[in-house]
Amino acid sequence: MASTATPIAPTDVPDLWFELPPGFMEFDLAEDPEARVLRMADVADGLFADATPEQKLSLVVSSEYILQTMIAAGAEHVSSCLLRMPGDQLSQGTFYVLIERPDAGPQSQDRQGSAKRTAVQWRELYPDAEVGLVMLPYGISALCIRDQELQIPGVIFGLDEPVPATVRQVQFCVPLKTGPGSALFVFMTQDIEHWTEYLDVLSGIMKSVSADEPGGENPPEVDGPRVGGTE
Template identity: 75%
Template sequence: MTSTDAVPTTAPAPTEAPSSGIPDLWFELPPGFLEFDLEEDSEERMVRMADAVDPLFADATPEQKLSLVVSGEYILQTMIAGGAEHVSACLLRMSDGKLSQATLCVIIERPDVGPESQDRRGTARRTAVQWHEQHPDAEVALIMLPYGPSALCIRDQGLQLPGVLFGLDDPIPTTIRQVQFCVPLRTGPGSALFLFMTEDIEHWAEYLDVVSGIMKSVSADEPDGDSKPAADNPDAGGTESQA
């Protein structure tokens, strides 16, 4: 992984089905990631995050720390409004010594269909086709993770950050590079949408290594090795990664 001097590795992070309280899947966060409490008050969260960032990255400029906290909270609020069940941010030291930040979001999408229509490979394939049609300039592919089939999309997106967050009158234009994975669930109809984004396009190749490690850790197995039963359909197989 990229960083060795950041936040320690977190415990495997579950996303839970609201009806059962049982995690749909688990995944590991590498060192350098700070998971947000989505139920926490916004002001309290920003203060806590600032307190966490300051001692961990003493050589970062005040502007870097402010950008991480303020823009991170803005993106976090947007993701919460979009139904995010997990959001974490990272501040990593890259191979050239520069500090870099990025955000990870996980959303569980649950279609209103019965289990008999579950087709994991078909879902991933249809999503890849849809993404290609929506974003013709993006890099779109159908891949196989240890957890199972997934659609992948890498693209650049222009955003306007509210200038008021930084004490400015005008919005701040920025370009975000993001990679998203649509991972059909093994536990029933629905998919986990993993979205990883950063403004630091210069270090994108290093970030792909970080994201690859996260996605390879996705598993239906709990950390102690106990497995949840997968849905009974021929697409629910595949090699499982131990979390």
């Protein structure tokens, strides 16, 4: 499975592109949920033939639950991954992207200042998190890594009680070049043991973020933000 170039496009002209590595399965956010679950099951069988039936079921059910949550939050892109880690272990994670638009009115396009303000806000909100600034090929980004204690509804696993889970999450808030606003890239996994390997995977994704389509022509410059959904 080759890496794919993915547009984030509130209209016909994408705000940005990024590339997903092998092992990531992108969801069609407009697809009927029942049809999507059946399709995900077929894809899981094809992509992850060595996984146990329980692992495939967990991937499909938990992915659909997370997907519904992300759609409600306004995600432009959601994908799930099942990667083979050292020791031949299969590991699951979820990746999503939102475009955050500022309120109406005059807006500064100081990208560095915007990233710094986001980092300050994250430090105040999450005092135990690892927060900082990183420079990507696309431009400056605020970075936040933190652990969350979640209660996953047990009904999705056929259980009566909620299932406690510790999830590690990394967020990159990348101010847009196309106008006021930021792209929020988020990855989360329960597999904290292989976090270092996941950071290597995410580094590749974030280094691929670009305003230009890979192998395509440069998009025209615009004065304001581009609004819309994933193509």
